Amino acid sequence: MNRILPIVKKDVTQIFRNRFIAVITFLAIFIYAVIFHIMPSKVEEAYSMGFYFEKGREVAEEQISKEEGLEVVWADDEEGLKKLVENEDVQAGLSFTLPEGKPKIVLYTSSQTPEEIREAGDVIAREAAYNLSGYPLNVEFNEVVIGPDLIGMQVPLRNKMRVLFVVVILAVEFYALGNLISEEIRKKTADAILVTPVSISEFMTAKVATGIFLTFFEGILAAFLLNIISVDTVIPFAVLLLLGAFLVVAVSFVLGTISRSFLGLTAYGTLFMVVFMIPAFILIFPGGYSFWINAVPSYYLIIPLDGIVNYGYVLSDYLPEMAYLGSFDLVMLLLGLYVLRRRLT
Amino acid sequence: MMGFNGFFFEFKFWCDFQFFLCNMQSYVKMIIEMEKAVSAENITYSYNKKLAVDHVSFHIDKGEILGFLGPNGAGKSTTLKMLVGLLVPQDGKVSILGMNTSKELKKIQAQIGVCFEEKNLYEEMSAVENLKFFASLFGVRRLDVVALLKKVNLSVEKRQKVASFSKGMKQRLMMARTLVNYPKVLFLDEPTDGLDPVSARAVRDVILEEKGKGATIFLTTHDMMEADKLSDRVAFINDGKISVIDTPENLKHEHGKRILRICYRLDGGVREEELSLEDKDMSKRIDEISSKYSILDMHTEEATLEDIFIKFTGRKLVG
Numbered sequence: 001m002n003r004i005l006p007i008v009k010k011d012v013t014q015i016f017r018n019r020f021i022a023v024i025t026f027l028a029i030f031i032y033a034v035i036f037h038i039m040p041s042k043v044e045e046a047y048s049m050g051f052y053f054e055k056g057r058e059v060a061e062e063q064i065s066k067e068e069g070l071e072v073v074w075a076d077d078e079e080g081l082k083k084l085v086e087n088e089d090v091q092a093g094l095s096f097t098l099p100e101g102k103p104k105i106v107l108y109t110s111s112q113t114p115e116e117i118r119e120a121g122d123v124i125a126r127e128a129a130y131n132l133s134g135y136p137l138n139v140e141f142n143e144v145v146i147g148p149d150l151i152g153m154q155v156p157l158r159n160k161m162r163v164l165f166v167v168v169i170l171a172v173e174f175y176a177l178g179n180l181i182s183e184e185i186r187k188k189t190a191d192a193i194l195v196t197p198v199s200i201s202e203f204m205t206a207k208v209a210t211g212i213f214l215t216f217f218e219g220i221l222a223a224f225l226l227n228i229i230s231v232d233t234v235i236p237f238a239v240l241l242l243l244g245a246f247l248v249v250a251v252s253f254v255l256g257t258i259s260r261s262f263l264g265l266t267a268y269g270t271l272f273m274v275v276f277m278i279p280a281f282i283l284i285f286p287g288g289y290s291f292w293i294n295a296v297p298s299y300y301l302i303i304p305l306d307g308i309v310n311y312g313y314v315l316s317d318y319l320p321e322m323a324y325l326g327s328f329d330l331v332m333l334l335l336g337l338y339v340l341r342r343r344l345t
Numbered sequence: 346m347m348g349f350n351g352f353f354f355e356f357k358f359w360c361d362f363q364f365f366l367c368n369m370q371s372y373v374k375m376i377i378e379m380e381k382a383v384s385a386e387n388i389t390y391s392y393n394k395k396l397a398v399d400h401v402s403f404h405i406d407k408g409e410i411l412g413f414l415g416p417n418g419a420g421k422s423t424t425l426k427m428l429v430g431l432l433v434p435q436d437g438k439v440s441i442l443g444m445n446t447s448k449e450l451k452k453i454q455a456q457i458g459v460c461f462e463e464k465n466l467y468e469e470m471s472a473v474e475n476l477k478f479f480a481s482l483f484g485v486r487r488l489d490v491v492a493l494l495k496k497v498n499l500s501v502e503k504r505q506k507v508a509s510f511s512k513g514m515k516q517r518l519m520m521a522r523t524l525v526n527y528p529k530v531l532f533l534d535e536p537t538d539g540l541d542p543v544s545a546r547a548v549r550d551v552i553l554e555e556k557g558k559g560a561t562i563f564l565t566t567h568d569m570m571e572a573d574k575l576s577d578r579v580a581f582i583n584d585g586k587i588s589v590i591d592t593p594e595n596l597k598h599e600h601g602k603r604i605l606r607i608c609y610r611l612d613g614g615v616r617e618e619e620l621s622l623e624d625k626d627m628s629k630r631i632d633e634i635s636s637k638y639s640i641l642d643m644h645t646e647e648a649t650l651e652d653i654f655i656k657f658t659g660r661k662l663v664g
């Protein structure tokens with residue numbers, strides 16, 4: 001232990017003395033925090049709404065055009081309006097009909113529409129109804145959700161993206177730690193350490209400790225800046241982060257051992273990073289999902305992270321994912337330690 | 346009763362004495378072994394298929410400098426790496442300070458200092474940070490960094506990174522690092538290679554100072570002047586084999602021929618002639634030259650280690 005600590009201290013110093021690594025690490029955290037905070041928390045400011053008026057479209061058109069920030073699409077019938085909503089051409093649809101002379105207003109929203117938008121649509125619809133009929137009490141008001149109802153599950157894009165950001169920040173550690181290991185080998189400083197009483201096991205333990213410490217620390221920092229941490233999420237987040245940190249460390253060991261130059265390191269590093277991040281992109285573009293993504297280990301980090309951070313799930317909801325991730329960590333770490341030990345002896 | 350006691354005493358004495366005599370040989374062997382700081386027996390190493398060191402044996406006495414002299418690729422660094430435990434010999438064994446490297450490596454490594462051929466320093470850290478870091482690995486808490494830097498004659502700014510050091514500065518720092526744990530045995534791999542005369546001198550001074558303090562030193566080099574000046578004994582290594590080990594004086598005396606070089610004027614030009622000092626006809630030839638031509642210069646030359654190296658290995662040290 002008294003020989004491991006000085007190595008960890010030296011490793012951390014060394015990583016941050018490398019300008020490229022220091023810059024990409026902190027810049028990444030900083031930029032993502034900024035992006036997160038300037039992204040709209042209410043999803044979209046411009047609001048598009050479809051309308052169908054059985055009667056009095058001219059009057060309505062005049063009225064509605066006065067609404068600011070509202071983009072209006074007119075449908076020719078009720079079915080057309082529903083199609084608009086379904087295809088997400090508009091964020092909500094409002095139909096105004098007069099069955100048996102009694103005004104009837106229906107607000108259509110898609111299940112894909114975030115709740116905030118639905119609420120906004122609701123307000124607009126009520127206001128429009130009041131404006132049009134003059135007396136709201138006599139109006140029958142309905143709300144119809146098209147598609148499976150996932151009320152309460154809709155999350156603004158920026159919240160989804162912060163999971164991606166955390167994963168990117170973890171992946172940047174591939175370079176930091178991979179480079180640290182690869183430099184110790186390439187520049188033969190590892191030899192200088194290994195002719196002191198430090199054993200190979202102590203040397204490798206120090207590297208694992210450095211990696212876990214850095215990855216964990218940066219993850220927590222990012223989480224703070226991205227508003228992820230709350231009383232409810234802090235522990236599950238920390239647990240997942242730790243599992244993720246082991247994955248990153250293990251991959252970096254392999255990366256650092258196989259790359260013979262800085263160029264090789266960046267090439268391999270980018271490859272690993274892209275693969276590692278793919279599951280996080282799926283959160284943002286769900287359409288991109290395909291089955292093989294299940295084979296990427298970081299999927300089992302990203303899904304629980306998303307669930308816990310964005311949907312209020314708890315760790316016990318993700319036991320299978322965590323078990324898979326934990327075993328992958330273990331296998332990968334053993335592989336990493338094995339290749340590094342072979343390289344050092 | 347007394348008689349029996351006396352007899353018993355005598356008997357025991359003789360038994361002990363007999364026992365002592367029997368073991369004398371092994372005691373002497375042990376004492377000799379104890380005097381050896383480093384001993385290598387038949388050590389062998391090949392990289393993949395390339396045999397780099399081929400059954401090499403030698404020893405270094407305590408307080409002695411052994412110069413390991415050989416051209417590029419001779420196997421010097423490979424030998425050194427086996428001695429310090431970075432490479433495990435594929436055959437043979439190494440013992441240092443009476444301990445076997447295969448058994449008590451970490452104990453040995455606590456008492457040795459290694460100066461590598463590559464300047465494997467942490468470039469992004471300062472000299473002081475480098476020294477303190479390595480000292481901490483030996484558990485040396487209070488390292489007098491200032492004294493150590495002064496010893497190797499290195500003056501640096503406190504925060505100056507090693508990356509900005511000149512070659513000579515880096516090499517001096519390498520020497521300083523070798524000494525952070527006050528080692529008893531030093532392993533130095535071409536410590537003056539590529540240095541200007543001033544830096545090389547600074548490094549050599551440190552080597553001699555350590556020897557003066559009783560350190561044992563394994564010094565690889567392909568600089569025969571350095572080997573000659575610093576070593577108590579030199580070993581010639583070529584193609585992974587040691588061809589001879591002896592003191593520089595003995596080598597020169599036994600294997601080198603001393604010559605007389607004469608320069609004289611001939612037909613308006615200058616002519617140079619080499620005469621062997623061992624040659625019986627030498628004085629006759631000198632008389633001949635001095636009577637016919639005007640002698641410009643005449644001096645004796647001793648064989649260099651380089652000449653002897655070529656004689657042994659058929660190879661030059663450099664190039």
Ligand SMILES: Nc1ncnc2c1ncn2[C@@H]1O[C@H](COP(=O)(O)OP(=O)(O)OP(=O)(O)O)[C@@H](O)[C@H]1O
Binds near residue numbers: 395417421567
């Ligand atoms: N890592 C390695 N892999 C393969 N072959 C190697 C390796 N290191 C050294 N060799 C080979 O082993 C032989 C001995 O090399 P070594 O480095 O011990 O020589 P050296 O005497 O130190 O030479 P130099 O004066 O150039 O430092 C050389 O032929 C070299 O090519």
Ligand SMILES: [Mg+2]
Binds near residue numbers: 421422423462534
């Ligand atoms: Mg060498």
